[in-house]
Amino acid sequence: MKIVVCIKQVPNTTEVKFDPKTGTLIREGLPTIINPEDKNALEEAVSIASRVGGQVTALSMGPAQADYALRETLAMGATEAILLSDRAFAGADTWATSYALAKAVEKIGEYSLIFCGRQAIDGDTAQVGPELAEHLDIPHVTYVRRIVSLDDKCVVVERALEDGYEVVECQLPALLTTLKELNVPRFPSASGIVTAFDEKKVQVWTAEAVGADPAKIGLKGSPTQVKRTFTPPVKGTGKILTGTHKDAVQQLVQELAAKQLL
Amino acid sequence: MAVIIDKNKCVGCTLCVPACPFAAIDMVKGIAVINDQCTLCGACLEICPVTAIYREEEQACEECTPQSYQGVWVFAEQRQGQMLNIAYELLGEGKKLAGALGVELSAVLIGADVSNLAPDLFAYGADKVYLVEDKELELYRTETYTAAFVSLVKKHLPEIILMGATNIGRDLAPRVAGRLVTGLTADCTELSVDLEERILLQTRPAFGGNLMATILCPAHRPQMATVRPGVMKKITPDYQKSGQLVRESYHSQEVTVRTIVREIVKEAGKVVNLEDAKIVVSGGRGMGSAEGRALLEKLAAKLGGVVGASRGAVDAGLLPSAHQVGQTGKTVHPKLYIACGISGAIQHVAGMQGSQVIVAINKNPAAPIFKVADYGIVGDVHQVVPLLIAAIDEQNAKKQP
Numbered sequence: 203m204k205i206v207v208c209i210k211q212v213p214n215t216t217e218v219k220f221d222p223k224t225g226t227l228i229r230e231g232l233p234t235i236i237n238p239e240d241k242n243a244l245e246e247a248v249s250i251a252s253r254v255g256g257q258v259t260a261l262s263m264g265p266a267q268a269d270y271a272l273r274e275t276l277a278m279g280a281t282e283a284i285l286l287s288d289r290a291f292a293g294a295d296t297w298a299t300s301y302a303l304a305k306a307v308e309k310i311g312e313y314s315l316i317f318c319g320r321q322a323i324d325g326d327t328a329q330v331g332p333e334l335a336e337h338l339d340i341p342h343v344t345y346v347r348r349i350v351s352l353d354d355k356c357v358v359v360e361r362a363l364e365d366g367y368e369v370v371e372c373q374l375p376a377l378l379t380t381l382k383e384l385n386v387p388r389f390p391s392a393s394g395i396v397t398a399f400d401e402k403k404v405q406v407w408t409a410e411a412v413g414a415d416p417a418k419i420g421l422k423g424s425p426t427q428v429k430r431t432f433t434p435p436v437k438g439t440g441k442i443l444t445g446t447h448k449d450a451v452q453q454l455v456q457e458l459a460a461k462q463l464l
Numbered sequence: 465m466a467v468i469i470d471k472n473k474c475v476g477c478t479l480c481v482p483a484c485p486f487a488a489i490d491m492v493k494g495i496a497v498i499n500d501q502c503t504l505c506g507a508c509l510e511i512c513p514v515t516a517i518y519r520e521e522e523q524a525c526e527e528c529t530p531q532s533y534q535g536v537w538v539f540a541e542q543r544q545g546q547m548l549n550i551a552y553e554l555l556g557e558g559k560k561l562a563g564a565l566g567v568e569l570s571a572v573l574i575g576a577d578v579s580n581l582a583p584d585l586f587a588y589g590a591d592k593v594y595l596v597e598d599k600e601l602e603l604y605r606t607e608t609y610t611a612a613f614v615s616l617v618k619k620h621l622p623e624i625i626l627m628g629a630t631n632i633g634r635d636l637a638p639r640v641a642g643r644l645v646t647g648l649t650a651d652c653t654e655l656s657v658d659l660e661e662r663i664l665l666q667t668r669p670a671f672g673g674n675l676m677a678t679i680l681c682p683a684h685r686p687q688m689a690t691v692r693p694g695v696m697k698k699i700t701p702d703y704q705k706s707g708q709l710v711r712e713s714y715h716s717q718e719v720t721v722r723t724i725v726r727e728i729v730k731e732a733g734k735v736v737n738l739e740d741a742k743i744v745v746s747g748g749r750g751m752g753s754a755e756g757r758a759l760l761e762k763l764a765a766k767l768g769g770v771v772g773a774s775r776g777a778v779d780a781g782l783l784p785s786a787h788q789v790g791q792t793g794k795t796v797h798p799k800l801y802i803a804c805g806i807s808g809a810i811q812h813v814a815g816m817q818g819s820q821v822i823v824a825i826n827k828n829p830a831a832p833i834f835k836v837a838d839y840g841i842v843g844d845v846h847q848v849v850p851l852l853i854a855a856i857d858e859q860n861a862k863k864q865p
Binding site for chain 1: 486
């Protein structure tokens with residue numbers, strides 16, 4: 203079975219710190235990682251391939267630095283890794299990103315499954331997976347928390363809902379987006395890391411190599427544009443209630459009672 | 465289609481370097497230079513004191529004719545014949561946008577035997593309801609709903625579509641946007657209209673909630689946005705109000721369907737109605753053990769509130785993820801939010817800063833949560849919360865005649 207896994211290298215946004223004086227982001231030392239839910243996608247693909255036989259192609263669109271993340275996928279068991287990288291892709295929104303990925307997937311050729319993480323921690327849109335499936339004209343299932351069964355023609359999965367789940371049967375080829383509940387991603391072995399970083403290669407494909415229409419990629423191919431970004435406004439520092447804990451609690455209860463919140 | 469630094473204007477002040485979230489600005493020979501990491505996000509544009517940084521704007525695409533698209537649509541998401549609250553919240557917001565634009569507000573209702581839900585949609589503000597009924601549409605499936613929705617859009621050409629950022633809305637919206645070749649902005653927290661350009665201004669958290677971004681879809685229509693439950697306000701329903709019900713047919717023979725929903729399973733305990741709660745008592749990693757959870761539950765019960773949690777508390781196993789408030793959890797806007805042992809990471813604050821009154825209890829006086837709190841108590845939650853419970857009891861006793 204041939205499986206494609208889409209991954210994104212992201213800044214670890216949970217570790218962002220702000221300079222308290224200037225209110226700007228401190229980016230020194232902000233590590234980049236494979237987006238966490240993409241690791242669940244990769245883990246599922248690698249474990250399926252080792253169970254039923256087959257190969258796993260890791261695919262990422264990003265700058266040259268994403269080579270590192272793709273080598274990590276090789277260390278975790280991906281058979282090959284492809285980096286879709288070109289200045290022409292810069293500024294792509296989810297539509298243009300998914301279009302470029304679709305062109306790369308078409309070049310990869312015959313596949314049964316595509317896995318994507320549900321969403322990336324730096325954008326949180328959850329749009330690239332479904333939009334990629336739309337470009338490829340294949341069915342997709344989002345929020346996959348368990349794979350119930352899989353054969354050559356069909357996959358049955360549990361799709362998480364807010365108040366439970368649904369069991370969905372889907373014909374192959376199909377695209378699935380994965381939740382962290384799906385599995386526990388493996389750690390790469392020491393020898394896997396050595397091979398991935400010393401011997402294996404990450405193929406780099408340009409926009410031209412995948413036959414992407416220049417009008418549909420990058421900022422030019424993106425229906426949306428960022429008008430401006432700004433630091434979220436914060437409320438001013440409120441009142442710190444002082445004195446003993448008992449005093450502080452008394453003051454609080456009085457303030458809340460006066461506001462009719464109790 | 466690039467962010468450019470005018471090297472003749474740049475004075476080498478380096479202010480833009482830390483302003484970039486993507487480490488895309490380097491200082492080269494005393495002048496700021498953009499490198500390959502640039503995502504064109506524009507975070508550097510306003511910080512430059514000498515306006516040396518600008519963005520080359522894209523020409524509007526000629527084949528699109530935004531003018532022929534009119535009206536605001538809301539996806540009225542129902543499950544098993546029950547309308548979700550998010551539909552009413554979106555109608556509340558949609559009414560404001562439609563009012564500003566001087567156009568109709570319509571709801572799109574898709575399902576099997578769901579016409580009985582239309583009066584509620586009118587009461588909550590819809591001028592028109594597009595109804596597509598078919599037995600194939602009884603349960604949500606990406607392919608059937610996408611086909612039904614897209615054919616409605618192509619026929620009636622709305623300029624704005626709002627959908628709930630639910631597990632179904634976030635499945636349907638990108639598929640519809642992909643097919644219509646248009647923009648989609650996820651999880652918007654603020655929507656408004658630039659009347660001059662007749663463009664929807666879509667503001668959402670970016671970069672894990674560390675930044676806010678205003679997104680536009682200038683040349684493609686419809687402009688599509690999702691909004692998380694609990695973010696927008698519904699109006700008081702008016703059941704005297706009626707509207708126009710437009711029935712549209714579903715052409716099942718034209719739709720390729722490759723998925724089957726075998727069953728839908730409800731899980732007890734997964735539903736925690738934080739979004740509608742008037743009072744939320746949240747715990748962080750600082751609550752520690754099961755004993756800490758019991759304290760939270762006791763305080764919440766005393767106030768008639770619901771228990772929330774930070775991601776730290778969920779990761780530590782203190783509470784299930786259904787309780788999580790924040791960027792990857794739920795958005796709440798209660799009258800009173802009490803944060804116990806929560807440091808106040810920006811991802812958490814993103815989900816609770818809309819609360820009317822915020823109380824923070826934390827032993828670290830430098831915890832960022834105190835920056836958003838109206839009232840703060842510096843102290844150990846295990847000491848302060850029991851005192852708070854006792855003081856509330858006392859206050860309640862006073863209220864008795």
